[in-house]
Amino acid sequence: MAEVRVRNLKLMYGTAKALDDVSLDFPDGQFFGLLGPSGSGKTTLLRCIAGFIFAQSGSVSIGGEAVDLVPVEKRQVGMMFQNYSLFPNMSVAENIGFGLRVRKVQSSEAKRRVGEALDLVQLSNLGGRRPHQLSGGQRQRVALVRAIVTRPRVLLLDEPLSALDKALRVDMQIELKRIQREVGITTIFVTHDQEEALTLSDRIGILKDGRLIQEGPPQEVYHAPIDRFTAAFLGDANFLDGTAEGQGLRLGDGSLIAWPKGAVPRAMHPVLAVRPEAVAISLSEPGASMSRVKGHLEQVIFAGPTATCLVRVNGKVFKVLAKNQELEGLPAAGAVWLSWHANRGMVLDREM
Amino acid sequence: MAGAGQSQVLRAGALLAPAYVWLTVAIFLPLSAMLFFSFLSAAPFTNADWHLTADNYTAFFARSLYPYLLGRSLLLAAVVTCLCVLIGYPCAYVLAKQIKGRSREALFLLIILPFWSNSLVRIFSWAIVLRGNGILDHALKALLPFDVSVNLMFSYTAVVIGLVHSYLPYVILTSYLALEAIDDSLIEAARVMGAPMRTILARIILPLSLPGLASGAVLIFVPVAGSFMEPRILGGRSGTFYGTVIEDQFVAVFNWPLGAALSFILLAVVLVILGIAAPLQRRAQ
Amino acid sequence: MMRTSLLIGRSYVGLVLFFLYAPILVMALMSFNASEFYALPIRFTLGWYEKLSGNQEILRSAWRSLWTAMAVTAIATLLGTAAAIALFRYEFPGKTVLQAMLFPPIAIPWLIVGTAMLIFFFWVGIGRGTPAVILGHVALALPYVIVVVTARLKTFDRQLEEAARSLGASAWQVTRLVTLPWISSGVVAGALFAFAVSFDQFVVSYFLAEPGDATLPVMIYTAIRKGFTPEINAISTIIIAISMAVMLLASRHFKFGGQR
Numbered sequence: 001m002a003e004v005r006v007r008n009l010k011l012m013y014g015t016a017k018a019l020d021d022v023s024l025d026f027p028d029g030q031f032f033g034l035l036g037p038s039g040s041g042k043t044t045l046l047r048c049i050a051g052f053i054f055a056q057s058g059s060v061s062i063g064g065e066a067v068d069l070v071p072v073e074k075r076q077v078g079m080m081f082q083n084y085s086l087f088p089n090m091s092v093a094e095n096i097g098f099g100l101r102v103r104k105v106q107s108s109e110a111k112r113r114v115g116e117a118l119d120l121v122q123l124s125n126l127g128g129r130r131p132h133q134l135s136g137g138q139r140q141r142v143a144l145v146r147a148i149v150t151r152p153r154v155l156l157l158d159e160p161l162s163a164l165d166k167a168l169r170v171d172m173q174i175e176l177k178r179i180q181r182e183v184g185i186t187t188i189f190v191t192h193d194q195e196e197a198l199t200l201s202d203r204i205g206i207l208k209d210g211r212l213i214q215e216g217p218p219q220e221v222y223h224a225p226i227d228r229f230t231a232a233f234l235g236d237a238n239f240l241d242g243t244a245e246g247q248g249l250r251l252g253d254g255s256l257i258a259w260p261k262g263a264v265p266r267a268m269h270p271v272l273a274v275r276p277e278a279v280a281i282s283l284s285e286p287g288a289s290m291s292r293v294k295g296h297l298e299q300v301i302f303a304g305p306t307a308t309c310l311v312r313v314n315g316k317v318f319k320v321l322a323k324n325q326e327l328e329g330l331p332a333a334g335a336v337w338l339s340w341h342a343n344r345g346m347v348l349d350r351e352m
Numbered sequence: 353m354a355g356a357g358q359s360q361v362l363r364a365g366a367l368l369a370p371a372y373v374w375l376t377v378a379i380f381l382p383l384s385a386m387l388f389f390s391f392l393s394a395a396p397f398t399n400a401d402w403h404l405t406a407d408n409y410t411a412f413f414a415r416s417l418y419p420y421l422l423g424r425s426l427l428l429a430a431v432v433t434c435l436c437v438l439i440g441y442p443c444a445y446v447l448a449k450q451i452k453g454r455s456r457e458a459l460f461l462l463i464i465l466p467f468w469s470n471s472l473v474r475i476f477s478w479a480i481v482l483r484g485n486g487i488l489d490h491a492l493k494a495l496l497p498f499d500v501s502v503n504l505m506f507s508y509t510a511v512v513i514g515l516v517h518s519y520l521p522y523v524i525l526t527s528y529l530a531l532e533a534i535d536d537s538l539i540e541a542a543r544v545m546g547a548p549m550r551t552i553l554a555r556i557i558l559p560l561s562l563p564g565l566a567s568g569a570v571l572i573f574v575p576v577a578g579s580f581m582e583p584r585i586l587g588g589r590s591g592t593f594y595g596t597v598i599e600d601q602f603v604a605v606f607n608w609p610l611g612a613a614l615s616f617i618l619l620a621v622v623l624v625i626l627g628i629a630a631p632l633q634r635r636a637q
Numbered sequence: 638m639m640r641t642s643l644l645i646g647r648s649y650v651g652l653v654l655f656f657l658y659a660p661i662l663v664m665a666l667m668s669f670n671a672s673e674f675y676a677l678p679i680r681f682t683l684g685w686y687e688k689l690s691g692n693q694e695i696l697r698s699a700w701r702s703l704w705t706a707m708a709v710t711a712i713a714t715l716l717g718t719a720a721a722i723a724l725f726r727y728e729f730p731g732k733t734v735l736q737a738m739l740f741p742p743i744a745i746p747w748l749i750v751g752t753a754m755l756i757f758f759f760w761v762g763i764g765r766g767t768p769a770v771i772l773g774h775v776a777l778a779l780p781y782v783i784v785v786v787t788a789r790l791k792t793f794d795r796q797l798e799e800a801a802r803s804l805g806a807s808a809w810q811v812t813r814l815v816t817l818p819w820i821s822s823g824v825v826a827g828a829l830f831a832f833a834v835s836f837d838q839f840v841v842s843y844f845l846a847e848p849g850d851a852t853l854p855v856m857i858y859t860a861i862r863k864g865f866t867p868e869i870n871a872i873s874t875i876i877i878a879i880s881m882a883v884m885l886l887a888s889r890h891f892k893f894g895g896q897r
Binding site for chain 3: 360361363364367368370371372374375377378379380381382383385386389396397439440442443446447450451459461462463465466468469470471472473474476477478479480481487517520521524574575577578579580581584585595598599602603608611612615616618619622626
């Protein structure tokens, strides 16, 4: 197990910046989620750490040792691929034992470790099968233990769950987390699924256009996004435009929305954001202690336990996520009040 | 990092070098040597003095025999190509669009199997069929009420039959692959819109399979233009073509520089033909 | 109406097959006919095959053809597979040029290639004879091996190589344990193509073989030009049986459309 450090990685493909001065620490034994839209550089970063790609400048170190000149096969990393990449010409046990075989591990020792690996994912009776005889979830588990049976210093996961259907995916998330905890291995995980990243990760990093935007524990990043992009990418957000004043943000209709307690905006033109689930919707005017705006309810989109209300506020659409009982007595359309606790407002310090 | 890139190039080089050095020594250097040779007055390894000259090329035009034979070979190639297309394309169509399932695979295999068997032997087999008092003669005598005697052997017709037999599988192979790639729903869509079969063939199937058909035609035309073994065996005295003249320069007359020049003129013609056919072979998007 | 068109179609394919196979079958039948002048009806005999088994000249050239083809197959398959893997695995400048270089040996008439080889080999001192024949045949077979193996590699998931490397396999281990097992059927098909190119090769052998040292097709050509004998029928029948068997084997490994 080891900590991974990435320092000032830069990589250009022609004029396109695949990695733009990325520095990041992946703490020992933690589950780190790399998140970003496609083309953000998250997979490129993962492949740099694995050693498939060499950056033009900057360095990667694993467990304090610089690995920039070390080829993939010598880096002692485990990697799990999007489509699992199980060798079709080998049985399940041979697939898992592949890394031990090429390292010339004694066959009795290798056999024991393959057996343990199969036990770990409850596939002990399937060692003789070929990959194509397995279900998607089984293949996924074989790919996972194949990556860790060689006791790598780091486990790299490249969208490992994206090929599974939704129900199976949730099971596998739980399993993945369990095994990662049990083995205690530093894990770096690439995904474009924000919910998956939030569920699994001890820390997350958000990338965009090859740059690291924000990094930290999931709760922190979710509740205190640094800019509009992160706020909108991780969950959903409503943005309030206005002019900054000492106590709060002065909106176009003249009302003042107080800053959250303790938040002192540092930027010249700070933006205030609020999550749809933090907002309450009502016909009557809320108490003055709450942050509030007036709006016009335009549409209610039913989604089972909750509903999304689209409310026009100062010409812009505001999303409100409400439980169904909160909507009782509300007209299908018309004037409404929106309110939230001032502390639920989020000040975005970086303008993008 | 530059180091990693360099080692990749080295590894690629180590894997590629043996094959490509071999191709260079056995194909590309010989072709260059032949070009050089075609400008010599005599072969350098004979005792004769030699110097650079264009005489071998002027000899081609000086004797009307060579242009005539080149024309005759090109005409033969055109006739054989047309016959192969006319016979092979419908066959490929039936295979690709009418016959389905396992029998299609088996029939297809049967058709291209001779294409990979010994061409010399297949030409020879026609000699047995076509010769006077041969099988064709016997068969026709048995079938027809009146007395006939067929002796096609050693004729232009025999050469054409033998060559069509040799090269027919090419055009079936390439047309079949192109026809099979045409989505059946395109044809169905045209039928739903009320197009008669004739229109569908002319406006959809033929244009879409033209690249394959053109590739097949080129694959036939080029080697037939340079054929010499087939005319020798089946053509007898009427089997003098451009290819047989080149053969003579190398194995009978031993005028290698002239042979090299004649070969190179043929190569030039071949390249022109490949150039003309290239746009047709490109996939119509 | 559909049924009649289907019937016409099938009969047409049948006719084409008849045209393709009839002369070969006739030749095969005649090799069992006692009459030297192909008289009908056939009187069965194995006499021509017996006579063949005593013909040292033909047997020697048959043997030479066979082992030449095997040597060519071994060399061309090894070099061609290595080149195909490199073309698949690495990106480098000039790759398209290398791919284009495979085209001339296939597209240029063998007459031109054969005479060019004759000139060059004589000039550099290799001369005619079996080494020249092998040198030439390998060059003709290489593009076929590379094309067939490349077609198979196209179905190969590159990520399997990456997975193997991430598990600690060296470049050679990746090739041996992951890549080669996957493309093995393509390699076998390529080898069979190479064998066919060499074993059935007449034109290039004709220019490169020493007169007293001929391969079987060259030997047959010389014999035919002297006059037909049923002995040639017999050896031709054997040759065609061998080459068709080889291609039938190849077809099990390689669908000619390039899929599978």
